[in-house]
Amino acid sequence: MIVEERIYTLQAGQAGAYIAAYEAEGLAIQKPILGRMVGYYATEFGPLNQVVHMWAYESLAERTERRARLLADPGWKAYAAKVRPMVITQENKLLMPAPFMRVLWQEQGMP
Numbered sequence: 001m002i003v004e005e006r007i008y009t010l011q012a013g014q015a016g017a018y019i020a021a022y023e024a025e026g027l028a029i030q031k032p033i034l035g036r037m038v039g040y041y042a043t044e045f046g047p048l049n050q051v052v053h054m055w056a057y058e059s060l061a062e063r064t065e066r067r068a069r070l071l072a073d074p075g076w077k078a079y080a081a082k083v084r085p086m087v088i089t090q091e092n093k094l095l096m097p098a099p100f101m102r103v104l105w106q107e108q109g110m111p
Contacts (some may be wrong), residue, residue, distance in 0.1 A: 001102075003038055003056050003095040004063060010049045014086040015042045018051055026079050033070045060094070 010018050019042060031037060038054035057063040070076050 001056050001058060001097060002060065002063065003054050003097070005052065005054050005093040005095055007091040007093075008051045008087050009047065009089045009091075010051065010086050011088060012049055015049055015051060018083055018086050021079075021083050022051075026076075026083070029073060029075045029079060030070060033073065033076075034066050054095075 008018070019040075022040075034055050036056040038056050040053040041051070043050040043052065055063075057066065
Protein backbone atom coordinates (compact mmCIF):
# COMPACT_ATOMS: atom_id res chain seq x y z
CA MET A 1 0.00 0.00 0.00
CA ILE A 2 1.17 3.53 -0.76
CA VAL A 3 -0.18 6.83 0.55
CA GLU A 4 -0.48 10.05 -1.42
CA GLU A 5 -0.30 13.24 0.63
CA ARG A 6 -1.77 16.32 -1.02
CA ILE A 7 -1.19 19.77 0.50
CA TYR A 8 -3.11 22.80 -0.72
CA THR A 9 -2.00 26.25 0.40
CA LEU A 10 -5.02 28.53 0.25
CA GLN A 11 -5.66 32.24 0.12
CA ALA A 12 -5.50 33.66 3.67
CA GLY A 13 -8.69 32.95 5.56
CA GLN A 14 -10.09 30.49 2.99
CA ALA A 15 -9.43 27.15 4.73
CA GLY A 16 -12.87 27.07 6.34
CA ALA A 17 -14.64 27.90 3.08
CA TYR A 18 -12.57 25.32 1.18
CA ILE A 19 -13.34 22.57 3.71
CA ALA A 20 -17.04 23.50 3.76
CA ALA A 21 -17.20 23.33 -0.05
CA TYR A 22 -15.43 19.97 0.00
CA GLU A 23 -17.78 18.57 2.63
CA ALA A 24 -20.86 19.84 0.79
CA GLU A 25 -19.86 18.76 -2.71
CA GLY A 26 -16.37 17.40 -3.31
CA LEU A 27 -16.34 14.51 -0.84
CA ALA A 28 -19.38 12.81 -2.38
CA ILE A 29 -17.69 12.87 -5.79
CA GLN A 30 -14.15 12.02 -4.75
CA LYS A 31 -14.54 9.30 -2.13
CA PRO A 32 -16.30 6.67 -4.30
CA ILE A 33 -13.69 7.13 -7.04
CA LEU A 34 -10.49 7.35 -4.98
CA GLY A 35 -11.61 4.90 -2.30
CA ARG A 36 -9.44 4.89 0.81
CA MET A 37 -9.21 8.28 2.48
CA VAL A 38 -6.58 8.20 5.23
CA GLY A 39 -7.31 11.66 6.56
CA TYR A 40 -8.32 15.25 5.82
CA TYR A 41 -6.86 18.08 7.92
CA ALA A 42 -6.35 21.83 8.23
CA THR A 43 -3.14 23.25 9.68
CA GLU A 44 -3.19 25.06 13.01
CA PHE A 45 0.56 25.61 13.55
CA GLY A 46 3.47 25.93 11.13
CA PRO A 47 2.48 26.92 7.60
CA LEU A 48 -1.06 28.24 7.93
CA ASN A 49 -3.95 28.25 5.47
CA GLN A 50 -3.21 24.72 4.36
CA VAL A 51 -5.47 21.73 3.83
CA VAL A 52 -3.80 18.32 3.89
CA HIS A 53 -5.42 15.10 2.77
CA MET A 54 -4.10 11.59 2.28
CA TRP A 55 -5.32 8.68 0.18
CA ALA A 56 -4.14 5.05 0.26
CA TYR A 57 -3.69 2.89 -2.84
CA GLU A 58 -2.59 -0.68 -3.40
CA SER A 59 -0.10 0.48 -6.06
CA LEU A 60 0.96 3.38 -8.24
CA ALA A 61 -1.02 1.78 -11.08
CA GLU A 62 -4.20 1.83 -8.97
CA ARG A 63 -3.57 5.47 -8.06
CA THR A 64 -3.04 6.37 -11.73
CA GLU A 65 -6.27 4.64 -12.78
CA ARG A 66 -8.37 6.16 -9.98
CA ARG A 67 -6.97 9.69 -10.50
CA ALA A 68 -7.71 9.44 -14.25
CA ARG A 69 -11.33 8.48 -13.47
CA LEU A 70 -11.64 11.41 -11.06
CA LEU A 71 -10.22 13.93 -13.51
CA ALA A 72 -12.63 12.71 -16.21
CA ASP A 73 -15.70 13.05 -13.96
CA PRO A 74 -17.87 16.05 -15.03
CA GLY A 75 -19.02 16.68 -11.46
CA TRP A 76 -15.42 16.81 -10.24
CA LYS A 77 -14.47 19.20 -13.05
CA ALA A 78 -17.29 21.56 -12.04
CA TYR A 79 -16.39 21.34 -8.35
CA ALA A 80 -12.67 21.91 -9.00
CA ALA A 81 -13.46 25.02 -11.05
CA LYS A 82 -15.35 26.45 -8.04
CA VAL A 83 -12.58 25.92 -5.47
CA ARG A 84 -9.52 26.47 -7.68
CA PRO A 85 -9.53 30.27 -7.12
CA MET A 86 -8.96 29.64 -3.38
CA VAL A 87 -5.77 27.62 -4.03
CA ILE A 88 -2.35 29.28 -4.23
CA THR A 89 -0.16 26.17 -4.48
CA GLN A 90 -0.49 22.40 -4.46
CA GLU A 91 2.10 19.86 -3.32
CA ASN A 92 1.80 16.09 -3.75
CA LYS A 93 3.96 13.45 -2.07
CA LEU A 94 3.98 9.71 -2.58
CA LEU A 95 4.69 8.08 0.78
CA MET A 96 6.15 4.58 0.80
CA PRO A 97 5.47 2.50 3.92
CA ALA A 98 8.21 1.27 6.22
CA PRO A 99 8.48 -2.54 6.01
CA PHE A 100 6.84 -3.09 9.43
CA MET A 101 3.71 -1.18 8.39
CA ARG A 102 2.42 -4.14 6.36
CA VAL A 103 2.36 -6.25 9.53
CA LEU A 104 0.56 -3.50 11.46
CA TRP A 105 -2.01 -3.09 8.67
CA GLN A 106 -2.65 -6.83 8.61
CA GLU A 107 -3.17 -6.80 12.37
CA GLN A 108 -5.78 -4.09 11.82
CA GLY A 109 -7.48 -6.00 9.00
CA MET A 110 -6.17 -3.76 6.23
CA PRO A 111 -4.66 -5.07 2.97
